[in-house]
Amino acid sequence: MADSPLAGRVVIDLTSALAGPYATLLLAGLGARVIKVENPLNGGDQARGNAPYLSEDGLTLTRRSPRDMSVSMLVRGRGKQSVTLNLKHPRGREVFGDLVRRADVVVENFSAGVADRLGIGYDFAARLNPKIVYTSISGFGAQGGPGSGKAMDTIVQALSGLMATSGDPGGPPVRSGLPLADLTAPLFAVVGTLAALMQAERTGRGQHVDVSMLGALTSLVACEPFDALEAVGLPARTGPVMPRLAPFGIFPAADGWFAVCAPTDGFAHGLLKAMGREDLIEEFRTRDRRVERADRLHELVAEWSSARPLREILDLLTEHGVPAAPVRDPATAVRDPLVLEREEVVPLSHPRYEHAGELYGTGVPIRFSAARARLETPAPDLGEHNAEVYGGLLGYSEEHIRELAEDGVI
Known part of the structure; x- marks a missing residue:
């Protein structure tokens, strides 16, 4: 070589x-x-x-x-x-x-x-x-x-x-x-x-x-300010979602799981449009509003996605410019x-x-x-x-x- x-x-x-x-x-x-x-x-x-x-x-x-x-x-x-x-x-x-x-x-x-x-x-x-x-x-x-x-x-x-x-x-x-x-x-x-x-x-x-x-x-670990987050009332451990970046996390589909990262206004509004919930855009218009209502927002996403096939969800999110991906097993990922x-x-x-x-x-x-x-x-x-x-x-x-x-x- x-x-x-x-x-x-x-x-x-x-x-x-x-x-x-x-x-x-x-x-x-x-x-x-x-x-x-x-x-x-x-x-x-x-x-x-x-x-x-x-x-x-x-x-x-x-x-x-x-x-x-x-x-x-x-x-x-x-x-x-x-x-x-x-x-x-x-x-x-x-x-x-x-x-x-x-x-x-x-x-x-x-x-x-x-x-x-x-x-x-x-x-x-x-x-x-x-x-x-x-x-x-x-x-x-x-x-x-x-x-x-x-x-x-x-x-x-x-x-x-x-x-x-x-x-x-x-x-x-x-x-x-x-x-x-x-x-x-x-x-x-x-x-x-x-x-x-x-x-x-x-x-x-x-x-x-x-x-x-x-x-x-x-x-x-020190690259993320976990102690500072807890000091202002945000938990360091948040399970499959991240409230301070809502909507952000892992959600169920009828036949699998997918990840969504939509912290910006444009991405978040695109997700709501993909869900057919344009009526919620005003409620969740800004990042601060989404963080304050993160639990409700994430529950709405999970409720919408859990009854739909993964392929349909990903197609809709892609169509609306929302960063999303299926959760793959290692054997699939390495291939x-x-x-x-x-x-x-x-x-x-x-x-x-x-x-x-x-x-x-x-x-x-x-x-x-x-x-x-x-x-x-x-x-x-x-x-x-x-x-x-x-x-x-x-x-x-x-x-x-x-x-x-x-x-x-x-």
């Missing part, structure tokens, strides 16, 4: 699970050579053990053959090379150091302090390669966090305040089905990594990029011809089986006018590229590689 933005850059990927691997997936999609370092003693990235698996016969809940691969790895491992390396072995640090000398970036998502305890933290890497950009993604940042400091997506959703922004007033907290903490932190990590690479080009010095899942997600054409979602492929059960995974949702962003190769087997990386990139002899394998280093 010589025409990609990060062509020629080498990334050493020490990550596992989701947050770290998603960051390195994006870097791979932008053209970097991502070398995924996996522990040979525990089966590598824990995502390799996530059900379901893709087998020769299709999707299965359990692995039936060593050739089967988890769908998680099919998605997150694309565009990467896999090498095995036991970082706890006395010689593992030496091999890691050789990788660092030839790299531009290291990305890790160990718990805070683990990389330093292993002797492979930023200080070690910077001594070997002063220009290295060393990116850490952790639950609570380099300083650690409460309790054990262990962070799972749901824990971070709870701590960030996100769970208290969704659901009905007075109801229980609502966990987002999408692992937002695991997916938000890597986006900021990639931004930080690219910024640090630009600075390193200018100064000749790399640096440590430190991103926490809690900080990343809480920063997004949208528009996102497929733009390669924002792409078909998955298995490294050995010819089919992938018509499965789809994330692409690189960035289009360039003079570059390519694409995940070219399927996810690798554990240690598939040992010879290519250790022999080709590091220049180790076949005998040396064999010795390292026999000694349990790789």
Whole structure:
């Protein structure tokens, strides 16, 4: 991918699970050579053990053959090379150091302090390669966090305040089905990594990029003034509607659900016309009037829509210029011809089986006018590229590689 933005850059990927691997997936999609370092003693990235698996016969809940691969790895491992390396072995640090000398970036998502305890933290890497950009993604940042400091997506959703922004007033907290903490932190990590690479080009010095899942997600929660809303009597949690932007929310049709976003006068009046209720335009003429009467307005919309088929509702709203869309399930959404054409979602492929059960995974949702962003190769087997990386990139002899394998280093 010589025409990609990060062509020629080498990334050493020490990550596992989701947050770290998603960051390195994006870097791979932008053209970097991502070398995924996996522990040979525990089966590598824990995502390799996530059900379901893709087998020769299709999707299965359990692995039936060593050739089967988890769908998680099919998605997150694309565009990467896999090498095995036991970082706890006395010689593992030496091999890691050789990788660092030839790299531009290291990305890790160990718990805070683990990389330093292993002797492979930023200080070690910077001594070997002063220009290295060393990116850490952790639950609570380099300083650690409460309790054990262990962070799972749901824990971070709870701590960030996100769970208290969704659901009905007075109801229980609502966990987002999408692992937002695991997916938000890597986006900021990639931004930080690219910024640090630009600075390193200018100064000749790399640096440590430190991103926490809690900080990343809480920063997004802080983009909405929830505390200010409550101070003036507007609830932070409003269920399927948003009274301060009425008419705005999710409403039932006879055969499904749809979303409407009509906060402006023109959109709101268009909705009333689509409903055949021009007589209500004066009552709801201004935004302030609609906010004051939001409950009544939303009840009128739901009453009108619930007896009508979704297609009829959407046609009427489109005719009157009202922003609206059906609520789609994920399987339908990822097969949208528009996102497929733009390669924002792409078909998955298995490294050995010819089919992938018509499965789809994330692409690189960035289009360039003079570059390519694409995940070219399927996810690798554990240690598939040992010879290519250790022999080709590091220049180790076949005998040396064999010795390292026999000694349990790789």
